[in-house]
Amino acid sequence: MDAILTLTCSDQPGIVHSMTSAVLACGGNIIENQQFTDPTTNLFVMRTRIQSEQSLSEASKVLHQGLMHLDPEISLREIVRKKRAIILVTKESHCLRDLLYLHELGELPIEIPVVLSNHSDLRDLVEAHGIPFQQLPAQKADAEAIIRNSVEHHDGDFLVLARYMQILSEEFCEHYPSQIINIHHSFLPGFKGAKPYHQAHARGVKIIGATAHFVTGDLDEGPIIEQDVAHVSHSATPEDLIAIGRDIERRVLSKAVKLFAEDRIFLVGNRTVIF
Amino acid sequence: MDAILTLTCSDQPGIVHSMTSAVLACGGNIIENQQFTDPTTNLFVMRTRIQSEQSLSEASKVLHQGLMHLDPEISLREIVRKKRAIILVTKESHCLRDLLYLHELGELPIEIPVVLSNHSDLRDLVEAHGIPFQQLPAQKADAEAIIRNSVEHHDGDFLVLARYMQILSEEFCEHYPSQIINIHHSFLPGFKGAKPYHQAHARGVKIIGATAHFVTGDLDEGPIIEQDVAHVSHSATPEDLIAIGRDIERRVLSKAVKLFAEDRIFLVGNRTVIF
Amino acid sequence: MDAILTLTCSDQPGIVHSMTSAVLACGGNIIENQQFTDPTTNLFVMRTRIQSEQSLSEASKVLHQGLMHLDPEISLREIVRKKRAIILVTKESHCLRDLLYLHELGELPIEIPVVLSNHSDLRDLVEAHGIPFQQLPAQKADAEAIIRNSVEHHDGDFLVLARYMQILSEEFCEHYPSQIINIHHSFLPGFKGAKPYHQAHARGVKIIGATAHFVTGDLDEGPIIEQDVAHVSHSATPEDLIAIGRDIERRVLSKAVKLFAEDRIFLVGNRTVIF
């Protein structure tokens, strides 16, 4: 077994000792270990890569027994068992293309069982990569029902909104806590409303950026996973800003998906810890 | 004469031709030239470095005659005549220290006739650099009157708010349009109210930044001159964020002051053009 | 006519005046203008966007007449006449994919008449984008002869080495001065020889980068067009560095190609001026 153990629990003395004892008990070896105690929530989070001669189910039993007194949230995933991403898109292809490209290169350890869309524009692109494409119905409740079925049918681990231009219902979002990743443009200062790049241009901003975040019931306001920016000058038109923004968006979303795929994101209150 | 000509006017055919004709007429040579037409406001802005055997007053007359038909705003400054900055501070020293340091190194072509403050904390630091320090009275109207006198007395070209923690009156700000430079922290997303670094920490931002801008009646909302950011991780405490923020603030403010000192900032509507 | 005029000549009084006179003479209007005098070579370079009611050939005649006394190198290209890029690749797809993607998005104003390769691996990818693919023979002289024919046949404006892993002959390079763009990894400090990312890992570098440059007879040493970097940590394996390097390479090469396509690169001695 070569697996990633993640653990979240209240901070208390002896956590790492319990973990190392449990790893010894299952004949395991610690390859990597990272931990952090969040002072605000008093939560302790830990990511540990363990190799052991035991099988996943054997090791899992031993680890759970050794750690249950901490009342933790635990996950144990064999590295060969890649996370399964259900990707949602609309018409814009830049984020999707980056995910497909990195996936093909082998740099993004995920499986993509299906791409769902509320439009048909990207069908050819998706199918050219040998991935099934399914168009969603226009009515939101119907679409969300199909997405849910798809997640269940394909045993999906998370949803990636790769420029999916539909607001998901609060109920839907709450059904997948910390399992939906969205990408959103970001500016200094921020802008609300339509045509944000045009607003940013009118305001003469010198930096534009993008934020990947978990989706909660409150769209665009969930815990931040990754952010990046680019410098822009007065000579950039709104169209230039949009093009630069696309480049940042695709890089930031791909980075966030990779972090999720490798079990590197932990939630402490409304913040993420990234290992 | 080795001087910087700046010109702002409505865009119209023949502007550059008029400028080059006028430069030839005063026996001048163009060393640098930058121009930009803002599509939104239809304003044309140009920064030209001219060397000529003529004196400033002779050349100035010729240039004004050759350009007056454009109905322009013009300035002509000999490079040896450095701009004079009146610096305002409160208690925090980081921005002031950077300005003093770069000034001493000769990298910031300004003169600093006086530093004004609503507190006495930084008196020793300022005087150790051989620069007069004057403490302002507590009452805002009195303080602003003294600042105005100081600008007049010292022939000040602009005001630098190097962490001056007083809100200037709307009337005062409007008296110095595009002549007051302020530095302000900036976040993705933005935060209003007190303790912004603590808010940013609570929100788990991955990037913090700073913005230098002209002050208008509406503080923090004037035209943006310069922005920069730094990446931060979950392990940064609010105090760490404040320290990182200080480093960005001082660099961004010093950069903006340098741009102003070199006549590189032009205003087109609510945006700046930076050459 | 909506065209880009580029001009390079020895610095001398009256250049801009001559240009503006010539533009007036052809009934033109200057939309953008950028210029720079290189102090080392004493070369003056200028990029001007001109709109005129006249046709390209009419305006061209007037402009040449008005500027010929400067003994300049001039080019005048209508914006609708996109530059034609002959792309060379080997087996790695990351740079090619980015060029194809940006081209499809409409962000890269070039035409791609053909992709040439010394291997067949990328044929399917290229043809899936509706672009002809041609495999080159193994023997270098034969391959270079075919590339030359291809440039001539397709009226190519420049060559893009998008990870083309063959060293071109000195004679070939000198036949296309400032017309071949290459992408190369870059490190602080630099490394020679094979497996540079492994060397960089062994050296514990904290930054890796990429450089796009013109190819001269001396491979990797031609004038630099664009550079960028990324920060890396001790936990990155050589494979991680390679993946990060790929991301920088594709962005830097695409940026350089865009600069070339928009006539924004000028050569002064061994340096580039980028507008």
Add this chain to the structure above:
Amino acid sequence: MDAILTLTCSDQPGIVHSMTSAVLACGGNIIENQQFTDPTTNLFVMRTRIQSEQSLSEASKVLHQGLMHLDPEISLREIVRKKRAIILVTKESHCLRDLLYLHELGELPIEIPVVLSNHSDLRDLVEAHGIPFQQLPAQKADAEAIIRNSVEHHDGDFLVLARYMQILSEEFCEHYPSQIINIHHSFLPGFKGAKPYHQAHARGVKIIGATAHFVTGDLDEGPIIEQDVAHVSHSATPEDLIAIGRDIERRVLSKAVKLFAEDRIFLVGNRTVIF
């Protein structure tokens, strides 16, 4: 006791378990813990912050007993016991000023018992901060003897070469392994010899940078601690590059000193691990 434990040893099963057992044995609590196994050298490194009711000497005994079977290199430093930096300078002040400024702000947890220099130029600056200044003799052997005495007399933990323009003897460097931090400009590509910024300008680089590294017998080639860069354009003169370089140098050196002061730098072969 609130202390930082650092440990380096050959990778082997049970290290973290031994550490956590030892921490429990001294009634301690783990506040932070970071670890890394370097695959090349097979070295395991760990940085742990421990709080305990026991005194440093009591806890130290228990920890050493519990860990000695690993045959480790260990250090245990109470956080209140700040590391003592002996700073060496020549004539340039930018790096020194930054260290003094951050030290005064309380952001750099070091003590500075003395500043040594082979010139007298910076005496006033140093003494104005209430820190003793000592001028070194011209003869290298004499100077190094005095530096050694100074380190011993002031119980110095490390040496900071803040633009000290003398090459230290190989013998001297080897006497202080991983205890001398230097700052050095860095370019893409690299340059050897005199006037590197002028060479970089002649080469038209688009990025300049700086590297902080440990000094070994082979100057400029020791393990890299921290690197950063800035983008530059064709319009920057060599003097501009030098000014930009100064800004990067001071930030990179201060960052490296802070990392050292907080026990965050580990050596594995010729690379550093930075926590």
